Amino acid sequence: MAFLGHYNYYIVVVLMMIGFYVVIARGNMVKKIMGLNLFQTSAFILFISAGKIMGGSTPILRDGVEVYSNPLPHVLILTAIVVGVATTAVGLALSVRINEAYGNIEDDLLSEEEPDDFALTQEPSRDDDSS
Amino acid sequence: MTLIEWMPFSVLIPLIAAPVCALLPGRVLPWTLTFVSVLASAVICALVLPMAVGEGPLSYAFGNWPPPVGIEYRVDAVNALLALLISAIATIILPWARVSVNDEVPDRQGPFYALFLLAMSGLMGITLTGDVFNVFVFLEISSLSTYALIAHGKNRAALLASFRYLIMGTLGATFYLIGVGFLYIQTGTLNMVDLAERLPALADDRAIRTAFGFIIVGMGLKLALFPLHRWLPGAYSNAPSMVTVFLAATATKVAVYVLLRLVFSVFGVEFALAMPFEEIFFTLGAVGIFFASLSAIKQTSLKRMLAYSSVSQIGYIALAISLISTAGLSAGLVHIFNHALMKGALFMCVGAIVYRIGSDRFADLGGLAKQMPLTMLAFVLAGLSMIGVPLTAGFISKWALISAAIEAGNGYAVGIVLIGSLMAVIYIWRVVEIAYLQPAPDNADMSRRREVGLSMLIPLWILIAANFYFGIDTRLTLDIATRGAEVLMGMTP
Amino acid sequence: MSGGVLIGLILGTPLIGAVLISLCGRWPNVRETVTLTTAISLFVLVSQMIGPIAAGETLRLSLAEPIPGLEIAFQLEPLGMVFAMLASGLWIVTSVYAIGYMRSNNEPYQTSFFAFFAIAICGAMGVAMAGNLLTLFIFYEVLTLSTWPLVTHNRNEAAKQGGRVYLGILLATSIGLLLPAIIWTYSITGTLDFTPGGILELDSISPLAATLLLTMFVLGVGKAAVMPMHRWLPAAMVAPTPVSALLHAVAVVKAGVFTITKVVIYIFGLDFLATLPLEKFLVYLAGFTVIAASLVALRQVEIKRMLAYSTVSQLSYIVLAALVLAPFAEIGAAIHIVAHAFGKITLFFCAGAIYIAAKKTRVDQLHGIAWRMPFTMVAFTIGAVSMIGVPPTAGFVSKWYIVAGAFQVDNFFVLAVLAISTGLNAAYFLPIVFRAFFQAETVPPAKDHGEAPWPMAAALTLTAALTILFFFFNGPVVDFEKGILEVAS
Known part of the structure; x- marks a missing residue:
């Protein structure tokens, strides 16, 4: 019971690892952004689910209700979601620009095909450009 | 209005000016608005600093919601100094930046300067706030605008660098957010003072330790702690020169500040000592100094070389922090300040060179001392500060750091600091040798190779003068840093 | 004239000379006159100190306090006096010689040559008059850095190589050994003043550690060219001969042995050293x-x-x-x-x-x-x-x-x-x-x-x-x- 009682955290962990894996393993920039979104969302769920109190009601004052859920995480995560949307927007915009400039958005390809271009002002050196 | 009520305006003025600035047409208006608001912010910080140092923590509650319910701004010796550093550097950079920005971002300067204002107000906000979630919000404000600023670079590679920084930066911020989430779940508060009171009782709690780990990794990414530094060289070397100067002087420093504040003020020294904090930071700092310096030596262009040098300098700060002593923290804080002065000056020189000859490759720098004598002399002087030659700010940093290491009985730390200094001699002097002893390359366009104008030289030389001033008169830096270290070590924020 | 002012003038004269020299670069005769005038006035100023020092007076000047408790201070004693006289006196002779040498050899970059020469002399004066180890270290580095342009004067490949060895060894020893030795001394004793009889004592440092410290000093003062730290001196011979003559036979190298002598007498003290195994x-x-x-x-x-x-x-x-x-x-x-x-x-x-x-x-x-x-x-x-x-x-x-x-x-x-x-x-x-x-x-x-x-x-x-x-x-x-x-x- 205790095991299942924390199911929200397991979901968070699974989502987080999927997102993290996608960010690291995928070269395609759109996919990277998707992974990033998953990763962020898992953090949001962590916050929100922590605000839920068993048997608690919505946090609106009314008669006959003693236990309320914690509204603060919702407020915080509202802000974080906005931040997440903004990040996604900037990331996508950059991908579009990169696509215009290079003709593709595969990170690995970009650093392999044109190592000079990534650091226009220097000779290629092995240890810097692959992240 | 008392002085303390003016304090939030150092963040708000640039924040409010930003959207206005974005709408302004032409080149003169956006720049003027930016300069005025940044200057106002700097003036406020300069006025608040003596009070914060003298009277201890000043507190301001937003919207009159008393903390810990509302968001609190809390200013003491540490963040007052840092806030002044950020706003003062921004003020000095702007006059320098005008011609450079005209060259690198010819169109739509309104939005560009708006982004700069946002980035700056974000950094100020991180510094001044006393609320851990608020830190996240401002962190993202400054990061998002920084990504966009970097993408303004002339080369298309700037887009790639920006994207890579975006991925790493967002990961770091989210790590931090998760850490904050754990803290909130266990304590029910987000206010730093409140957290500091509640955490000691929970010192053995596994969730709190996890939170500590997440926050360290998240901030480690933001401050480019070796080996989480991979985003930095690309971002620094492809961004517009002005952005590079600003980022190098301030952005990573703010991340260091957050780390210091949380580790020492919120979690507390005992908690940090119980965790393997010391060992991790010492190892990463030492390895970072060595390998980043080595990379700097291998580079063949100025911006990348200095970017790697920045990574190694962060290693010094990490090393200083890892000593977990007042002397060590004070050395770290002094180096945060002094490094901003020297790296700012060095990147300004590079910006001036790029503005004139359109390249920062070593191969193109031959004989430049003849055509740009004042810029190159400034480079040499700032480089000396970087090496840690006496009478410069860098020497004070080195002295403080080595004394702290000797005091802690850590001979390895002394050794690695000295090795790092000697490696700095190599990478700085390589450039000096090329600029002073080698003839100009055959294909050089001599008509472009001449000294930059006064608008660039004056800010540059102000920073150079500051490098020497703070190498001789250390009342401002060393004393406040010591006070700040005491605050961090011994008291709640 | 009070002692402090005199010390200030002695440090300032070569610096002002250097500025004037670089301003007069276009008129070689004026420039050389400035050099000679500066050298002669410096010698006169230095000789003004003989009387007071012989009479046992203390000449002291304190400029700033960069590190709490540590000043940039000057104080003269007989050893430094002789070194200052020597360097400033021979500077006059060397200037005459250098003018002949540079002109008949048609050397390029003569202005920067004479300007850096003057700065190097300022460094030597600072070393001679330093009142504590910090001040001495500061001017020691001034001397190192201001002589690099002189060593690399010819700006060819040989000069570049020589300059690298020169700067490399001198900075590596001074930053790598001398500086930690100084900070170590400071952390033990809380002072770096040159004190008759020395500032180190047996109850504050073990004999073994003191021996290590002394070794760091002797090897760290690379300018004294004790083997294996001597390679910079032959490398410096790519410089024009006047530089080799005054700086690399007198000012720079003597600054090195002078530092060691000062450390032996005023930091360790003869009696204390005699007890070291x-x-x-x-x-x-x-x-x-x-x-x-x-x-x-x-x-x-x-x-x-x-x-x-x-x-x-x-x-x-x-x-x-x-x-x-x-x-x-x-x-x-x-x-x-x-x-x-x-x-x-x-x-x-x-x-x-x-x-x-x-x-x-x-x-x-x-x-x-x-x-x-x-x-x-x-x-x-x-x-x-x-x-x-x-x-x-x-x-x-x-x-x-x-x-x-x-x-x-x-x-x-x-x-x-x-x-x-x-x-x-x-x-x-x-x-x-x-x-x-x-x-x-x-x-x-x-x-x-x-x-x-x-x-x-x-x-x-x-x-x-x-x-x-x-x-x-x-x-x-x-x-x-x-x-x-x-x-x-």
Whole structure:
């Protein structure tokens, strides 16, 4: 019971690892952004689910209700979601620009095909450009 | 209005000016608005600093919601100094930046300067706030605008660098957010003072330790702690020169500040000592100094070389922090300040060179001392500060750091600091040798190779003068840093 | 004039000179006048300090306090006084020589040459007058950095290589060993002031740690060129000869041995050092340097490189004398700073004169040259005799005191070193003299030549004369140096 009682955290962990894996393993920039979104969302769920109190009601004052859920995480995560949307927007915009400039958005390809271009002002050196 | 009520305006003025600035047409208006608001912010910080140092923590509650319910701004010796550093550097950079920005971002300067204002107000906000979630919000404000600023670079590679920084930066911020989430779940508060009171009782709690780990990794990414530094060289070397100067002087420093504040003020020294904090930071700092310096030596262009040098300098700060002593923290804080002065000056020189000859490759720098004598002399002087030659700010940093290491009985730390200094001699002097002893390359366009104008030289030389001033008169830096270290070590924020 | 103002003026004069020199770059005659005026005024100012110092007054100037409790402060004592007199006095002679050298050789970048020369002299003055180790370190680095442009003056590949070795070794030793040694001392004692009798004591530091500290100081002062930190000195010989003469035979290297002597007398104290068990190790190292450098000098064919190795060897005489820890030997160390300066600057002047007049740089090209350049070769002979330590030259005086000091403490190792090195010195100097005077020219020179231009000939004649005069009139200097011992004990 205790095991299942924390199911929200397991979901968070699974989502987080999927997102993290996608960010690291995928070269395609759109996919990277998707992974990033998953990763962020898992953090949001962590916050929100922590605000839920068993048997608690919505946090609106009314008669006959003693236990309320914690509204603060919702407020915080509202802000974080906005931040997440903004990040996604900037990331996508950059991908579009990169696509215009290079003709593709595969990170690995970009650093392999044109190592000079990534650091226009220097000779290629092995240890810097692959992240 | 008392002085303390003016304090939030150092963040708000640039924040409010930003959207206005974005709408302004032409080149003169956006720049003027930016300069005025940044200057106002700097003036406020300069006025608040003596009070914060003298009277201890000043507190301001937003919207009159008393903390810990509302968001609190809390200013003491540490963040007052840092806030002044950020706003003062921004003020000095702007006059320098005008011609450079005209060259690198010819169109739509309104939005560009708006982004700069946002980035700056974000950094100020991180510094001044006393609320851990608020830190996240401002962190993202400054990061998002920084990504966009970097993408303004002339080369298309700037887009790639920006994207890579975006991925790493967002990961770091989210790590931090998760850490904050754990803290909130266990304590029910987000206010730093409140957290500091509640955490000691929970010192053995596994969730709190996890939170500590997440926050360290998240901030480690933001401050480019070796080996989480991979985003930095690309971002620094492809961004517009002005952005590079600003980022190098301030952005990573703010991340260091957050780390210091949380580790020492919120979690507390005992908690940090119980965790393997010391060992991790010492190892990463030492390895970072060595390998980043080595990379700097291998580079063949100025911006990348200095970017790697920045990574190694962060290693010094990490090393200083890892000593977990007042002397060590004070050395770290002094180096945060002094490094901003020297790296700012060095990147300004590079910006001036790029503005004139359109390249920062070593191969193109031959004989430049003849055509740009004042810029190159400034480079040499700032480089000396970087090496840690006496009478410069860098020497004070080195002295403080080595004394702290000797005091802690850590001979390895002394050794690695000295090795790092000697490696700095190599990478700085390589450039000096090329600029002073080698003839100009055959294909050089001599008509472009001449000294930059006064608008660039004056800010540059102000920073150079500051490098020497703070190498001789250390009342401002060393004393406040010591006070700040005491605050961090011994008291709640 | 109060002492503080005087010290300020002495530091400021060469700096102002440097600024004026760089401003007058377009008018060489004005520029050279500025150089000479600066040098003469500096010498006059420095000599103003003799009276007060001899009378036992304290001249002190404190400029700033960069680290809490640590000032940038100057305070004069007899040892520094002599060093300052030496450097400023020989600067006048060298300036005359340099003007002749640079002009007849049509050297480029003369303005920056004279400007950096003046800054280097400022560094030497600061070292001489430093009141604590921090101040000394600051000016020590000024001296290092301001001489780099002089070493790389020719801006060719050889100059670049030489400059790298020069700066690399000097900075590596000073930052890597000297600076931590200074900070370590400070963390133990809480002060860095030069205090008669020393600031280190047995109850604050273990004998082993103190030996390590002393080693860090002796090796960290790279300018003293104790092996294995000596490579920069031969590398510095790519510089124009006036630089080698004044800076790399007098100002820079003497700043090194001066620092070591100061550290021995005023930081450690003779009594404290005598209690250290392993201190002998450094005596052996210095002794080894004396012999080894002489052996290397024996094999050199370039005149300047040979002289450089001879300098390495002679510098270790001074280090050796300072570490013998006998009162007479300390005097000997102080006097050898002067005696070697006169002799070695003469030798370098001669090497430069030969280069300018005959374009010859190698030992084996000097057959019969004495008959073309009699003044130069007579001066060279006097310098060489002084290096060997034969009367009536300056070198004999200092050697006398060092030997006397060695007898005071029955240190026969030092006596043996002195004996062997005297033989070696004779072995590499006398053949040159013999060749120049008594062998016929093998190949006639491409262009018939006589002496070098008159400023050079005059300068080298003067220093040669000083070398001999010092043998007869060293009384004031010796009396003056005895002051150190009164202070030290």
